[in-house]
Amino acid sequence: MSSPTPSPADPEAAPVVLLAQDGPSTRAVYHALAREFPGVVAVIERPVSRWQLLRRRAKRLGLIPVIGQFLFVALCVPVMSRRGTRRIAEIARRHGMDLSPIEGRVVEVPSVNSGEARAALRRLRPRVVVVNGTRIIGEETLSAVGAPFVNTHAGITPLYRGVHGGYWALAEGRPDLVGTTVHLLDRGVDTGDPLAQVTFAVTNADSFATYPYLHTAHGIPALLGVVRRALNGNLEPEPNHSELPSKLRYHPTLWGYLATRIAKGVR
Numbered sequence: 001m002s003s004p005t006p007s008p009a010d011p012e013a014a015p016v017v018l019l020a021q022d023g024p025s026t027r028a029v030y031h032a033l034a035r036e037f038p039g040v041v042a043v044i045e046r047p048v049s050r051w052q053l054l055r056r057r058a059k060r061l062g063l064i065p066v067i068g069q070f071l072f073v074a075l076c077v078p079v080m081s082r083r084g085t086r087r088i089a090e091i092a093r094r095h096g097m098d099l100s101p102i103e104g105r106v107v108e109v110p111s112v113n114s115g116e117a118r119a120a121l122r123r124l125r126p127r128v129v130v131v132n133g134t135r136i137i138g139e140e141t142l143s144a145v146g147a148p149f150v151n152t153h154a155g156i157t158p159l160y161r162g163v164h165g166g167y168w169a170l171a172e173g174r175p176d177l178v179g180t181t182v183h184l185l186d187r188g189v190d191t192g193d194p195l196a197q198v199t200f201a202v203t204n205a206d207s208f209a210t211y212p213y214l215h216t217a218h219g220i221p222a223l224l225g226v227v228r229r230a231l232n233g234n235l236e237p238e239p240n241h242s243e244l245p246s247k248l249r250y251h252p253t254l255w256g257y258l259a260t261r262i263a264k265g266v267r
Contacts, residue, residue, distance in 0.1 A: 019130070028216050030102050045117065054070060069254075084206075112134045128148055129145070129148070130151075139187055150223070154216075157191075159245060160177065162189060179199035179200060
């Protein structure tokens with residue numbers, strides 16, 4: 001089933017909908033989409049509480065790894081973020097990323113998996129749904145409209161699924177696989193067919209705090225190309241790295257990060 005083509009006279013219709021959580025990458029993606037595709041609507045979900053995230057991870061990974069992840073986020077990330085402020089501004093300036101708050105048509109929902117989110121999608125009748133930074137989207141939402149859901153992922157799939165793909169590629173001695181994947185969304189975690197993949201180099205000024213901005217900066221042009229293809233009805237997969245094994249990645253622990261930094265110099 002495919003969504004009907006929105007009528008120009010329909011004030012609710014939006015050919016491109018951004019389904020996301022607010023944050024720097026979502027803001028950059030929204031502004032890039034809005035510059036090229038007039039009438040973009042952002043459907044923004046509330047974030048999951050940190051406590052809920054920790055509880056879910058502890059059930060999946062065990063208590064000790066989650067404590068290590070918490071310590072890394074609490075002790076290391078703030079320091080790297082402060083030190084990376086100038087580099088982040090440079091990345092945004094060089095790549096023309098607008099990190100200002102989203103202004104325009106915004107629909108706030110409690111969750112991408114809520115009835116409110118599905119009702120908004122049905123009302124907007126998009127031809128393509130761009131996903132950014134949300135919780136895992138369930139089948140009921142994915143099937144709420146006939147439009148494809150496409151996601152920009154910080155990592156080259158299938159080897160670097162999950163989070164912080166660029167960091168893990170560097171930690172494993174694969175700088176050639178530091179990159180971003182735009183893929184179709186399915187019920188798995190970053191398992192959908194890749195639609196575009198782009199790799200990039202990092203500099204000595206970069207760290208764990210700046211890698212996400214590089215992923216976004218290099219991923220946006222690829223995403224825009226995919227959205228154009230979706231609007232033209234041409235979303236053939238491009239499995240550039242289909243020969244790679246599939247592996248799901250998580251946040252590093254404090255001790256794992258420090259060991260990698262000492263042994264390999266990966267920041």
